[in-house]
Amino acid sequence: MLSILKQSHSSSSSSVAMPQGLDFSQALSEIEGMGGRGGSLQETRVRPLAKRRIDMHSFCSPSGFQRSPYLSARGNFAIIFQGSTEDGYRAYHADKYDEDKNPNVSKNFKVFFQLTQADMNLMDPPLLQYPDWKGHLFLREEVARFLTYYCKAPAPLKAENVIVLNGCGSLFSALATVLCDPGEAVLIATPFYGGITQSIFLYGNVKLVYVYLDSKITGKSTRPFQLTVEKLEKALQDARAEGVTVRALILLNPQNPLGDIYSLSELQDYLEFAKRHELHVIVDEIYMLSVFDESQLPTPWPSSSDFAVSGIRFGTLYTQNQDVINAVASLCYFHGVCGPVQHKVAQLLRDREWINQVYLRANHARLKAAHTYVTDELKTLGVPFLNRNAGFFVWIDFRKYLKTSTFEEELLLWKRFLDNKVLLSCGKAFECSEPGWFRIIFADKTHRLQLGK
Template sequence: MTIKTSLSIRAQENLQGSNIMLEGVIKANANKFDLEANPNGMVNLGVAENQLMTEELRTIMRTVDTADPKLFGYGESPSGSKHLRELFADNIFNRYFNPQTLVRAEDIVLAAGCSAIVDMFTFCVCDPNDGILITTPFYGGFITDITAKSKGKVVPVHLGDMSPFDMGHIQLMQNALEKAKLEGTTIRALVLSNPHNPLGRNYSSEVLIEFLKFANKNKIHVLYDEIYALSVFDHALTGKAKEEQCVSHPFISVLSIPNLEQYCDLELIHVAYGMSKDFCLNGFRCGVLLSPWNKELVEAMRSISVFTWMASTTEAMVIKLLSDPKAIDTFTKTNQQRLAESYTYAVDLLREHKISYIPAQAGHFLWIDLRTYIPSSFVSAASAGDRAAEYLLWRNMLDEGVYVNLGEAFSESKVGFFRLSFSVPLPQLKIGMERMIKACQKTVSFVPV
């Protein structure tokens, strides 16, 4: 018996798949850039990891006694202590998301990160090979979150040249659902990131409501990923960065929409959140599922939460951070201001080099168009969907010492788009973008042998 054949079918399926996003992350983390200790290391502009609030977090976290013997044992519950769930309810959701109905601790399940939340959600609403709709481009991690363990299936809805913020794309979702059904895939849910990842923009209330109507019509769950809710920064922009903003909408949580029951069966509506983005704590692994109207789903997720139990030290430190509403206000406002400053630097440099991008208003990243740097000998193939030029450009960036995430990782059908994360200190951002531009100039002049 070989090692491969001794594995389960699902494990073998996972080994056969590739994860281009993970490949880049591993390369970037193997030789991390440090301005003083390792200036020749890899500048990571590919991961949505906010490094702009490090000192503030150090100040807060220093006050937590991580050697407190109370933290050596199991915590109160694998789905999160009541105290921490109350803090999320009162100091995050009820304070910032403007819910029409107050959120309660019992509506919440906590887990070790939002990837765990999406995996658990998939496990609870999908049988193996049932589908979840997501419009492209979308956060590439959803593929692993949905497929690797729970064996759901991501059904991408390719929009072509239509914007995901336009009402018309709802029909494309309906077409995709019906096509999947004809091919034997039952669609159980759709996932919507608001603010959008990777486009960095908010949906209008009108489009959010159309998603609800679509879900209700087809009797499928809708998971609103609102993990960047407090990272909206366009109000802090000035100058050209402010002027070039297209029609912008404020962040609108699905929880804040009046009369939700008019649009959708409330049991189908759920929200995902976490501490990785708005609070810059990717490594803490703290994810949230909020389902105010579906007690059965909450209990089903709690029944498997022992596998994603947060560490007691993580709970203690997140409790510290979320216990003071005024401190949360100060933290989020400072973070938004710094995101605006880094964003402004990034777009000024992109504009200087005539690199197209979609102006962002939220999140940690920009969606940039590098198709003008595709070598002439690759243009025809790239237009037909061949990704060789995108790989060439991406690997040249890695060779120059910068990691930027390529469009394929976000299921983008058009070749030559990349997601650039700008939420790093300005000296690091400057060096990384200079390396990226150098790689672009190197690529456009490439002549195949």
């Protein structure tokens, strides 16, 4: 469709490697400090640039960064982001899908078979035309009914408050852009799923302000990494003191990587804090259907992650703020879901009996079994962890295996796991403030885990 006719001349790329451990905003200012691209491409090529090294996320191998004279400053930054996750991706793609090796397959197969039913393959001509960019009405209506049913809403939720687009990364990108101007910020508690950083920054140029949590227990009714209003207040005031404008608060519920589910009274406290400071609240409930302890209160929102079909690219937004709906709708032009896929998703969501009796029953049983297997192993090995009941992961305390309490040591341990073909995510990837914490996806080859040294 589009072709770029400029040739690349890799020999003329300036070498700009940046210091290890440089943080996100520093790395950006490094690139900006070079004066963007620094005038014409010709100028850039002849001007020697400072030699530095960058390692955006220390969880991946540090690698030299070749700054491209063909790209904008943010274009160069986009490459860094890609490089930073390259190792994990390579490992992922090299590690082919296999029923024997990967228990996650069986859960996935359930959705797979459901998606291949005859009524799934509708290719109605209107599905092939330009859609309403917010999503076809039939799907938004289905999402509204789904939410009404699973949330036990006192009044029916409305299709007009629903937006459907191609994944939650896209939703974060669109929301950050319409709620914040460039350089403004959003509050989030650490540790958190690190993908949010790039989702709100790459297009939106929106930054995160961290509310650092730690594992210390401060009172009898507290738990490790507990988010409190006091901590929210402090982070917000600190940011404001530094001249940073904060526009919103992101809550992950269930929390990734902790697996925590906030209580109703906690949620109420956070919302009151946000209201007091006129912050939007973005609640990411991507794992809401993956709560496998029935004593918990799930409020499920449909997403491709909850159905373990990430390749389907599907995420939904529910908001009563029509200004937000209208603004995000414009950006939906860039995040469209194919019409025939919207039909498939609507069919999937419509089938309550299958979701309840087949999918969720099997899914929760398998998650519970896998969780029990991993946590039993951890107990046997005497490794502490947070015992939660949501998501596909366990947050593990490997601090005692670090020689010193540093993120460099954490990275070495991470590499030792990788050398043994075990791909974990280390705490630094979640901006955890304490070195030594790791997230394990417990549906992923648990029997091959080789712990520590």
